[in-house]
Amino acid sequence: MISYAFRRVLSAIPIVFLTITVCFFILRLAPGGPFDGERALPVNVLKNLRAHYNLDQPILTQFFLYVGGVLRGDFGPSMVMEDFTVSRLLSIGLPFTLMLGFTAFIVGTIAGLVAGALAAVNQNRWPDYLLVFVVLIPLIIPNFLMANLAQLIFGVYLGWLPVGGYRAGSYINLVMPILILAMPHGARVARLVRGSMIEVLGTNYIRTARSKGLGAALILTRHAIKPALLPVVSYLGPGLSYLLTGSLVVEQIFALPGIGKYFITAALNRDYGLVLGTTILYVFIILALNLIVDVLYAWLDPKVRLN
Amino acid sequence: MAGITGKDTTLTAYADALEREAPKGRSLTQDALRRLFANKAALVSIFLLAAVILIAIFGPYFLPWPYDKIDWTSIRKPPDFSKGHFLGTDQNGRDMAARILQGTQMSLTVAGVATVVSVVIGIAYGAIAGYFGGRIDAAMMRFVDIMYALPYILFVIILVVIFGRSPVLLFVGIGCLEWLTMARIVRGQTLSLKEREFIEAARAGGAKPFAIIFRHIVPNLTGPVVIYATLTVPEIILTESFLSYLGLGVQEPQTSLGTLISFGAPVAEALPWMLFGPALFLVLMLVCFSYIGDGLRDALDPKDR
Amino acid sequence: MKQVLSVQNMSVTFALHNSEVHAVREMNFDLAEGETLAVVGESGSGKSQAFLAIMGLLARNGRTGGRAMMGDVNLIGMATDQLDRYRGKDIAMIFQDPMTSLNPSLKIKTQLSEVLVKHRGFDKAKATNTAIEMLERVGIPEPAKRANAYPHQLSGGMRQRVMIAMALLCQPKILIADEPTTALDVTVQAQMLDLFKTLTDDFGTSLVLITHDLGVVAGVADRMMVMYGGRAVEKGGVDDLFYDPRHPYTLGLLHSTPHIAKRAARLDPIQGLPPSLEHLPKGCSFNPRCAFAFDRCLIERPPLTDAGSGREKACFYEGPMAYGKVA
Numbered sequence: 050m051i052s053y054a055f056r057r058v059l060s061a062i063p064i065v066f067l068t069i070t071v072c073f074f075i076l077r078l079a080p081g082g083p084f085d086g087e088r089a090l091p092v093n094v095l096k097n098l099r100a101h102y103n104l105d106q107p108i109l110t111q112f113f114l115y116v117g118g119v120l121r122g123d124f125g126p127s128m129v130m131e132d133f134t135v136s137r138l139l140s141i142g143l144p145f146t147l148m149l150g151f152t153a154f155i156v157g158t159i160a161g162l163v164a165g166a167l168a169a170v171n172q173n174r175w176p177d178y179l180l181v182f183v184v185l186i187p188l189i190i191p192n193f194l195m196a197n198l199a200q201l202i203f204g205v206y207l208g209w210l211p212v213g214g215y216r217a218g219s220y221i222n223l224v225m226p227i228l229i230l231a232m233p234h235g236a237r238v239a240r241l242v243r244g245s246m247i248e249v250l251g252t253n254y255i256r257t258a259r260s261k262g263l264g265a266a267l268i269l270t271r272h273a274i275k276p277a278l279l280p281v282v283s284y285l286g287p288g289l290s291y292l293l294t295g296s297l298v299v300e301q302i303f304a305l306p307g308i309g310k311y312f313i314t315a316a317l318n319r320d321y322g323l324v325l326g327t328t329i330l331y332v333f334i335i336l337a338l339n340l341i342v343d344v345l346y347a348w349l350d351p352k353v354r355l356n
Numbered sequence: 357m358a359g360i361t362g363k364d365t366t367l368t369a370y371a372d373a374l375e376r377e378a379p380k381g382r383s384l385t386q387d388a389l390r391r392l393f394a395n396k397a398a399l400v401s402i403f404l405l406a407a408v409i410l411i412a413i414f415g416p417y418f419l420p421w422p423y424d425k426i427d428w429t430s431i432r433k434p435p436d437f438s439k440g441h442f443l444g445t446d447q448n449g450r451d452m453a454a455r456i457l458q459g460t461q462m463s464l465t466v467a468g469v470a471t472v473v474s475v476v477i478g479i480a481y482g483a484i485a486g487y488f489g490g491r492i493d494a495a496m497m498r499f500v501d502i503m504y505a506l507p508y509i510l511f512v513i514i515l516v517v518i519f520g521r522s523p524v525l526l527f528v529g530i531g532c533l534e535w536l537t538m539a540r541i542v543r544g545q546t547l548s549l550k551e552r553e554f555i556e557a558a559r560a561g562g563a564k565p566f567a568i569i570f571r572h573i574v575p576n577l578t579g580p581v582v583i584y585a586t587l588t589v590p591e592i593i594l595t596e597s598f599l600s601y602l603g604l605g606v607q608e609p610q611t612s613l614g615t616l617i618s619f620g621a622p623v624a625e626a627l628p629w630m631l632f633g634p635a636l637f638l639v640l641m642l643v644c645f646s647y648i649g650d651g652l653r654d655a656l657d658p659k660d661r
Numbered sequence: 662m663k664q665v666l667s668v669q670n671m672s673v674t675f676a677l678h679n680s681e682v683h684a685v686r687e688m689n690f691d692l693a694e695g696e697t698l699a700v701v702g703e704s705g706s707g708k709s710q711a712f713l714a715i716m717g718l719l720a721r722n723g724r725t726g727g728r729a730m731m732g733d734v735n736l737i738g739m740a741t742d743q744l745d746r747y748r749g750k751d752i753a754m755i756f757q758d759p760m761t762s763l764n765p766s767l768k769i770k771t772q773l774s775e776v777l778v779k780h781r782g783f784d785k786a787k788a789t790n791t792a793i794e795m796l797e798r799v800g801i802p803e804p805a806k807r808a809n810a811y812p813h814q815l816s817g818g819m820r821q822r823v824m825i826a827m828a829l830l831c832q833p834k835i836l837i838a839d840e841p842t843t844a845l846d847v848t849v850q851a852q853m854l855d856l857f858k859t860l861t862d863d864f865g866t867s868l869v870l871i872t873h874d875l876g877v878v879a880g881v882a883d884r885m886m887v888m889y890g891g892r893a894v895e896k897g898g899v900d901d902l903f904y905d906p907r908h909p910y911t912l913g914l915l916h917s918t919p920h921i922a923k924r925a926a927r928l929d930p931i932q933g934l935p936p937s938l939e940h941l942p943k944g945c946s947f948n949p950r951c952a953f954a955f956d957r958c959l960i961e962r963p964p965l966t967d968a969g970s971g972r973e974k975a976c977f978y979e980g981p982m983a984y985g986k987v988a
Contacts, residue, residue, distance in 0.1 A: 197624065350766065
C-alpha cells in the first residue's frame with residue numbers, strides 16, 4: 050500500500066515539472082506583455098521594469114531563476130499588482146479557495162451518495178424518478194447561469210441570502226457559492242451511485258448476503274457500499290477538475306477572495322507571473338488530490354491493492 | 357483533459373468497444389446510430405436543434421434590426437412588437453433578438469471550428485499511434501493519459517492570455533486541447549481495422565503507411581466522428597460561453613451567448629429580458645444536446661438500461 | 662420420520678410488462694430430517710425459482726403463493742426482517758457460481774464470522790475462530806491464512822468450499838444447494854459431493870440438491886423430484902426412479918446422462934427444447950417431446966397421482982417403457 054502510494058508520487062513529479070516548463074515557455078514566448086498598455090511607456094521606464102522582472106535576461110536564465118524560485122516557494126513578483134509577490138497573493142487566496150472547494154466537495158459528495166443510494170433502493174418508484182429528473186437540472190444549466198439565477202431569486206427577489214462578498218466569519222455569504230459549486234458535483238455523484246448501486250444490488254454476492262439473513266442495514270453498509278463506491282471514486286479525480294473550473298466562475302460571480310478570482314483577473318490583465326504561479330499551484334493541487342483518490346481506490350478494491 | 361460535460365467517460369468506453377470488437381467495429385457504430393434514431397427524446401431534440409441552427413443562420417435576414425444598429429428611440433426597452441424589437445433592446449438600444457441570433461451563430465461557429473480542429477488532430481494522432489503500435493503507441497497514449505489528468509480550462513485560459521483578443525485563434529486553441537478523446541477513439545478503430553483483409557492487401561501491395569492511413573482507415577471513421585462531434589460540440593459551446601462570461605472570450609461588438617448573459621446578469625433585476633433571452637437559447641441548445649448525448653450513450657451500451 | 666420442511670401448494674409467478682409468467686405451480690413436497698432430496702430438471706423448469714422463493718430471494722417482480730412450513734413457521738409471505746431470523750440460521754443456501762457469490766471487497770473471515778455474530782450473538786474473536794474451524798472442516802488447507810484472503814485469491818473449488826462452510830456455520834436444519842458443482846472441474850465435483858454427504862450427515866442437516874445432472878444425484882440423494890415446465894412430474898426414491906422410471910421425461914433424462922446411460926447402446930438426448938413458461942403446450946406440457954403421448958395427453962393435463970410404494974407421477978401412460986423407446 051505504502052509502496053504503491055510512493056510509486057504514484059514519483060510518477061507525478063515529471064508531470065509537474067513538464068507543466069511548469071511548457072507553461073513558462075508558452076507565456077514568455079507569447080507576443081505582447083503586461084506593459085504593452087494603451088499608452089506606450091517611456092523607453093527608460095520600460096527598460097527598468099524589464100530589468101526589475103529579469104525580463105532582460107536570456108530566456109533560459111529566466112527559466113532557471115524561476116524554477117529555482119518555485120522550489121523555494123517563491124513564484125516571483127506579480128507584474129500588475131505591484132505591491133504583491135505572487136506567493137503572497139496565492140497564500141492569501143489559497144486557504145479560502147481550498148475551504149470553499151472542500152466544503153462544496155463534501156456537501157456535494159455526501160448529498161450525491163445519499164440521493165443516489167436512495168434512488169437505487171427505490172428503483173422505478175417515485176423517489177427514483179424524482180432524482181433522475183432533479184439531477185438533470187444542474188447538469189444541463191451552466192454554473193454561471195445557475196449562480197446568476199440564484200443571486201436574482203434568493204438574493205434580490207426573496208432577500209434571504211447576501212448576493213456576494215465575504216468577510217472573515219460571514220459564513221452566510223458562502224451558502225449560495227457552496228451550493229452552486231456543490232450541485233453539479235453532487236448530481237454527477239448521484240447518477241453514478243444510482244447506477245452502480247443498482248448493479249451491485251443485483252449481484253450474486255448480495256443475494257448470498259440476503260440468504261445469510263444479515264438484514265437490510267448490514268447488507269447496505271457492509272456489502273453493497275464498498276463495491277458501489279468504486280466508480281464514484283474513479284470519478285472523483287475528474288470531479289476535482291470540474292470543481293476547480295466551477296470555483297473560477299463562482300469566486301468571480303460572488304466576488305470571493307480566492308485564487309480563482311486572482312487567476313481570472315490575472316488572465317484579463319495578462320499578468321504572466323500570477324497566471325503562471327496559479328496554474329502551477331492548480332496543477333499541483335489536482336495531481337496531489339488525484340493521488341489521494343488513487344490510493345483510496347486501491348483501498349476499496351483489493352484486486353488493485355494486491356496485484 | 358477533463359472537460360466540462362463528462363463526455364469523455366462515454367467516449368472512452370466507446371473507444372474500448374471499438375478496439376475489442378475488432379471485426380465488427382463498423383456495425384457497432386451503425387447499430388448505435390440506428391438505436392439513436394429510434395429514441396423519441398433524442399429524435400425530437402435533433403429536430404429542435406436543427407430548427408435552432410436554421411433560425412440562427414437565416415433568422416437575422418427576417419428581422420428589422422441588425423445586431424449592431426442602435427435605435428435611439430428605444431434604449432433599455434422591453435419587447436415591443438410595433439417597433440420590431442421582439443425581445444427588447446439593450447442599454448445601447450440594440451435589438452436583443454438580433455443580438456441573440458448573432459450570439460447563437462457565434463457559439464455554433466466556434467463549436468464547429470474547434471470540433472473540426474480537434475477531429476483533425478485526433479485522427480492524425482490516433483491513427484499514427486494505432487497503426488504503428490508497440491512502443492510508439494504506448495508512449496503516445498501515455499501522453500494522452502497524462503493530459504487527461506490536467507484541468508482543461510486552465511490551459512484554455514492560458515491560451516486566452518497568449519492569443520488575447522483574437523477569437524478565431526482562441527477557438528483553434530480550444531480544438532488543440534480537445535482532441536484527446538478523439539485520438540483514443542481513432543486509435544481503437546485503427547487497431548481493429550489494421551487486422552482486416554483490405555488493409556493487409558494494401559500493405560502487401562506495397563502501399564506506404566501514411567497512404568494506408570489516409571486512403572483506407574480515415575474513410576472508415578465517419579461513424580465515430582459523428583458520435584464524437586455530437587458530444588463535443590455542446591462541451592465547446594459551454595466552454596465558450598464560460599470564457600465569454602468571464603470576459604475572456606468573444607469581444608464587443610461581436611457577441612456570443614456567454615457574452616450576452618454576462619452583460620444581462622448584472623442588470624437582470626431592472627432589464628430581465630437581457631438575461632432571460634440569451635439564457636433561454638443557451639439552455640435550449642444544451643437540453644437538446646444533453647438528450648441526444650444520453651440517447652447516444654444508451655445506444656452505444658444497449659445492455660445498460 | 663420428523664418433517665423439517667413441508668411445502669404445500671406453492672406457486673411462483675413473475676409479473677412482466679403486460680403478462681404473468683408462472684414459474685412454479687402447485688408444488689408439494691416434504692423434507693424429512695437428515696434426508697437428501699434431489700430436485701432435477703432442465704433449466705427453466707422452475708427448480709431454482711421454487712427454492713429462491715422459499716428463501717425469500719426472488720427478483721422484485723416475483724410473487725409466491727402457498728405455504729412452506731418449517732415446523733410451525735410459514736416462510737412464505739413473511740416480512741423480511743422476520744425471515745432474517747431464520748435465513749442463514751435454520752435454512753441456508755449455496756449458489757451455483759462460487760466465482761461471483763462471494764463479496765469481492767470483503768475478507769473471507771468477515772463474510773463467515775458475520776453470520777455467527779448475527780445469529781449466534783458471538784463476539785468477533787469467537788466468531789472468527791469458529792469460522793476458521795469450519796474452514797478446516799470443509800477441507801481448506803491453512804484455514805487461518807485463507808481466512809485473511811479475499812475471494813479473488815482463491816480458486817473456484819476453494820470458493821465453493823468457503824460457501825459450504827458459510828452455509829453450515831449455524832448448523833442449519835435445511836441446506837439448499839443450487840447446482841453446487843456445475844461451475845467446478847469434474848475432479849473437484851466428486852470431492853465436493855463427498856463433502857456434502859459427510860457434513861450433512863455429521864450435522865443431521867437435511868439437504869436439497871438442485872441439479873440438472875442425474876450423475877450427481879446417484880450417489881448422494883435419498884429421494885428425488887423431477888420437474889418439468891414448472892411442475893413436479895415424478896417423485897420417489899432415487900433407486901426406484903433410476904431403475905423403474907414411470908414418467909417418459911424421467912426416462913429421457915436418464916438416457917441423456919452419460920454414466921447412467923452406458924448400459925444402453927447409445928446416448929439418447931431428449932428431442933426438442935424445454936417449453937417456454939409463457940406458452941406451455943395444452944394438455945401435458947411434455948407432450949410435444951414425448952414418444953408415448955396419445956390423444957388424451959394433448960387435451961388434458963395429467964395430475965400428480967399416487968403410483969404406489971411412496972411414488973407419485975403425472976402421466977396418463979400406463980404401459981411399459983423400454984430403454985431406447987423415447988424420442
